[in-house]
Amino acid sequence: MILLAIFMNIKSHHNKMKFDKKLYLILIISTATIMIVDIIMSYANGKTDFFFREINSTATIIYFILNPLPYIAWSLYVDFYIYKDIKRSKKIRLLVVIPAIISIYLCILSIYNKKIFYIDQDNLYQRGELFWLNAALYYSYSVGTYAQIISKRKNIRKKDYYSLLTFAVVPVMAGILQTIDTSKSYLWLGISISALIIFLNIQNGEISEDYLTGVYNRRQLDLYLKNSIRELKKDELLGMIMIDLNDFKEINDTYGHIEGDQALKYTANILIDSFRTGDFISRYAGDEFVVVMKLESKKDKDECINHLRENLKEFNQTRTTPYKISFGLGYATYRPDLKMTADEFIIHTDKRMYRDKQRYRDKIEVKEKFL
Known part of the structure; x- marks a missing residue:
């Protein structure tokens, strides 16, 4: 509901969006899509009918393939926010997607070797023995952006600096909580809350900034x-x-x-x-x-x-x-x-x-x- 409200607001106010808004919108849409797939997985999980087994298997594969998208969007968003350079963003995007490509490759292999995840005979989702490796690839994005925010803090306005830090912190805390309690999906809720914080910061910026030049009004x-x-x-x-x-x-x-x-x-x-x-x-x-x-x-x-x-x-x-x-x-x-x-x-x-x-x-x- 939070993500839908943000999406509708952005689409209704921006006919021609700036590059950072497009990245933010990708983050919103990909997170919302993952949450929908997660709901489908939760509904089908444990139901032993053939139909639900196929749904659970397919949804789980899609879930893992989509997982890196919000991280990629967030990493590029932070980099563009700091440098304000679209050419730079286009150059580094190939570098940014490397952990995602590795993650997707491991997840596709997991259909056969069950190293990252698998669906057991009772149609229950289970983590594989190398699940931690996949999680580490995701967290590499958080660590990288967090380090970039701190190292370039002199280029960031103080109020925005704390908003960007919060975005990185909340999903990490949610991820740790989800690692402890595997029965609940905390991670994407954490990202949604962080997205709301950034959205409020964007709205505040639009109130305080000159719409044409980006400096204060x-x-x-x-x-x-x-x-x-x-x-x-x-x-x-x-x-x-x-x-x-x-x-x-x-x-x-x-x-x-x-x-x-x-x-x-x-x-x-x-x-x-x-x-x-x-x-x-x-x-x-x-x-x-x-x-x-x-x-x-x-x-x-x-x-x-x-x-x-x-x-x-x-x-x-x-x-x-x-x-x-x-x-x-x-x-x-x-x-x-x-x-x-x-x-x-x-x-x-x-x-x-x-x-x-x-x-x-x-x-x-x-x-x-x-x-």
Whole structure:
């Protein structure tokens, strides 16, 4: 019921799903299918009629063949979440399916040698002597993704980090419980609960994130800035950088709004690559973005701005877009003694950004004058 509700919600809200949503949907569908097969197995198990014996045998084979799918989807989901690279996901998927291929091969052989599972003369499902090997192959996915989440925690937002960890922990605990009590099916219930946790995290992300660029939205900026100013200690600094995409109207008018949207995505990606993991990046309005950062000194802000300019230069040198991306930048530092409100601090930084924009326009006008 949980999985069905999640599936219906996702399908009704996403006509064109992102890659990570597709992986998540594969996880949901494969888990639900396995649970249905598990129900059929439980119903047929122990009934000695020929019909039920055939059903039990067939369902058990299908069950073991399908078992690796949620693990594969989850592993690829975590990898894509961390790296945001579809090409990388396509490259590693062959590596990811190796444990699954071995598992399926062992299970098909088990029809003849009964090493992983078998159906006894009373039509009861039994584990074979090498069942532990098959379980180890499944757990290799959990161990691998768990290690990846922990090792790459600096690339993961704190709230998402704990959600991803929970997904890995709950199925492992359920699997251990199922190993102790073989009469109950705990594992897939555990995965369903974990899927619900991730779903709630996805929904929360859609509320707090800008739908086009994936960075935080204006609402989250207002909340974050007000809280940061309120909690700022006497010896702490808060930096703000306001970024405005130059010539955005010309990009839209010349190349179309789809390319204009792409320019905004490029801008967001440049910002994500340029700033630290804990820095708050949001889309403010239209083609304007805001970065808020907690600073130990003003030097931290200068280093981030220099890094941004270097990444912007590299983007324009390596991308094949028919236009160059450039920014108007305004930046300011907030100290507790300034006694500004969040709105006043934004306005203060915004004015500095528009001064930089005006200098850019003046340069363009001078160039055009001599053409």
